[in-house]
Every structure is written in C-alpha cells, then in structure tokens.
Amino acid sequence: GNSVTQMEGPVTLSEEAFLTINCTYTATGYPSLFWYVQYPGEGLQLLLKATKADDKGSNKGFEATYRKETTSFHLEKGSVQVSDSAVYFCALTGVAGGTSYGKLTFGQGTILTVHP
C-alpha cells in the first residue's frame, strides 16, 4: 500500500535560517504529492502540491520538487519566519481511476518551531 515517511522532528530554527523537511514515499504509479500545514489551533491547510514528476510546487516562499527517481518531495524554505511555526505534513493521493484515488495518505508530521 501507499506510505509516506517524514524526517523525525521536532525541528527548531532561528529566524531567517534555511529549512528542509525530508519526505519520501512509497506508492504505485504516479501519485500526486502535497504538503499540508497545521498552525496552532487551526485546521489543516494545503501549502503546496505537485502532480507529476519534476513538478515544483511553491507557495509562501516554500518549495518542493516531485522527484520520481528518489521518490521524494522535500520541503524547503530559504528564510523562515516565526510565523512559520507549525506542524507540516507530507501526503499523497493516487491517480484518477486507481484504488487510492482521492484519499490522502499522510506522513507523521514534523513540528517546526522558529525562534526570533
């Protein structure tokens, strides 16, 4: 079945530091890949997505590239802010017509804390 593995956290950084959160996956075919973010006290929000190999998703200064050869979708940001403190989840869903289409499979989440 499908699975997603994220780097273990928590991650603590100083403001303006570079961020990488690793994500690798196991899936049949060509899944769509996502990063979701959960800010304190709020629901899950889609941060960015990529639907085919070599696509780069980007939003709010965050980027992730769909790497089929390494089955990875690492999240990066060049300069983090205190407001980026949240829990980040990597996720995938199967392609249309497949058995896992629609339902999301999530990693375990990575807690990011950014200090001033």
Place this chain on the structure above:
Amino acid sequence: DTGVSQDPRHKITKRGQNVTFRCDPISEHNRLYWYRQTLGQGPEFLTYFQNEAQLEKSRLLSDRFSAERPKGSFSTLEIQRTEQGDSAMYLCASSISGSSSYNEQFFGPGTRLTVL
C-alpha cells in the same frame, strides 16, 4: 464563502457511550472524507462519500463506526460503545471530484473526542 464546519469541536464521553459527530462540507463539494488523527501522528483515512454513496471504508473502521451522508450534503460519523482507544481528533474534508489527477481537499477544524 464558508469552509468545512464540524460539530461539536470537543466531546468528552464515558467508555461505552455512543457519540455522533457532524460535518458540513463546502456547499458545492460532492466528495466528503473522514480522517482520524491521534497525537503525534498524521491523519489516517477512514471513509469517503461521493454525493450520498459511501465509496470506500478503511479497515481501521470497525463495526462500531458508521458514517452516513443521507442527502449528499452534511455527513455524520457515529461511534457506538466508545473505547478509550477511540480518543482522537476526527477530521472531515471535502472536495470536488473532476477529471484532473487530484482534487484538493479542504479540511474542517476537527472534533476532538476524549473517552474516559
């Protein structure tokens, strides 16, 4: 435009009692998903509906769990004879099904269940 809403936000119950949660999706969304999230883990898929039809149920969903979406709008998730292991955050999400390779899911704030 209102997002996905869930009610109640918190529920405390005693072991053996029945509980029911409600989810109201975004009005034009025909797909509705239920996930369960335990502390320190990512959400796990439970079940989903397209309109009023329940298309898939996870093996995680024991016979004590039942979900309905009677008119293809709101959905209810009932847990009978609750156990302490049912304590978790129950998340609802909705989306529009389409011909694209993915359909973005919008999440509600969740219902936190505590079974004493």
